[in-house]
Amino acid sequence: MTRGIVQGEDTRQGAPDAPEGAGSAVDGTGDADGGGEAPGRRRPRRGRRALRWTAVTLAVLMTGTAAAGYLYYEHLNDNIKKDALNLGDNKVAAPTPNAAGQTPLNILVIGSDARDSEENQQLGGARETFGATPLADVQMLVHLSADRSNMSVVSMPRDTLVQIPKCTDPDDGKVYPASEGRTMTNRSLGHGGPGCTVATWQELTGIHIDHFVMVDFAGVVAMADAVGGVPVCVDANIHSRDAEGHGSGLKLEKGTHPVKGEQALQWLRTRYGFEDGSDLARAKAQHMYLNSLVRTLRENATLSSPNRLRRLAEEATRALTVDPGLDTVKKLYDLSNELRKVEPERITMTTMPNRYVGARVEPTEDAEQLFRLVREDIALDGKDAKKKEPAQGTTAPTDPAAPDEEIAVQVRNGTRTYSTAAARGRANTVAGLLVEQGFDRAVADPAVLPSEDRTVIRYPSADLEGDARRVAESLGIPPSSVQRSTDVSGVTLIVGADWREGTAYRAPESDDTTPESAEALNGADDSACMHVNPAFSWS
Incomplete structure (x- = not known):
């Protein structure tokens, strides 16, 4: 795993005792090296803190069946906030359909550290961060295969150094120039909105992104309550709080426990107390939670309760900010049906392989391997049927070649x-x-x-x-x-990069294995248990 993919502990200057969720010393918030608030005007409606793709699955699954009558349906539609999909100039080509005419689906899940409401403020964050330019501290790509047989999830650490492209805000026409050199990827959200984060991902990975979803910070708590809790495991008693007040506040006894509400949010935000205290460990804990949530959704019969579904529908739609392609309950429900086609055994969660550059990270060659597998719709669990390369000239085009x-x-x-x-x-x-x-x-x-x-x-x-x-x-x-x-x-x-010199092209041998450095976790693995740092244990 790599360093962080969920909101970090708050160590912004002037708020040493603030709870987790408003940036951290690790991501450089407040220093001159890429942290701190991104430049630009305030965007109070964009401060949306995201969970993972499973939160999206939960939200869209429930909203479709909860709508009772046209007026309520329209009410739910009005809850959903919308924003432009891509604010950059680089429009990556959509994948070529397979032989059956199917194409993959790529969804970018984004989370912000902004505090744009009193409710969100109460759930974590220093007062001086209220209304500040948001940082995209959660970035996760969900790839659904063309044949809907498997799903791949790639998390990017929030302090990854990237080139943020030029982005134009559609609301007021403001142009945010491309970053000079590399800067932290979480600053992309402040360059016009989530569409700039999408543009940054496309620029880096070459992956065509079909949709994005942001989930409100407070909505995370409400939705966790609605599903009745998600089982998580720790190998020792844990209290995520140090002498200086840093930590999520998570307190659990050794063993497996269902967490919900604010405690679920604490689990997802905990860095202090898990393993070495890095964002690597936090990412690992998130993946465990998400896999468990998928299994809970599939197994929990209480979700058939109309009242529970209605509550979940209300909270989920209020929590969402999406692109125009997902701006109704019907569209979200259709998306959920696509996601639900994949069994947990065929879900693979990974984090972008990286290496340290000072206190930051950058993609490695293994990251490009991971991105290529996603671009070419190759399952990360290695269970794809072997795809044979057709012999040259064996597939007749619909139109013959000109001279x-x-x-x-x-x-x-x-x-x-x-x-x-x-x-x-x-x-x-x-x-x-x-x-x-x-x-x-x-x-x-x-x-x-x-x-x-x-x-x-x-x-x-x-x-x-x-x-x-x-x-x-x-x-x-x-x-x-x-x-x-x-x-x-x-x-x-x-x-391409496989033909940097010479005049004779030699196609590289295809290595379709997921790099070990991506630390893949299978969605059906229910034996995972987080290791607790002894310094944060209690008896």
């Missing part, structure tokens, strides 16, 4: 990686190679794109499929790297 000299090809440079700059001149080199092979209309685009780990050829419509496959065949690029996408206007070859 080579008539095929227009734009070549672009996508060789940049996390650790290396883009290889210079790659678009020109490959475009020249195509011209030598008879593709007279091949041209290089001078722009450098975000990272593409593998070389791909994209085309916008069926009448260009034959042309795209002919270009791939001429360069030895496998058919699986030929993709239909409306984000290009013609046949477009993007030279």
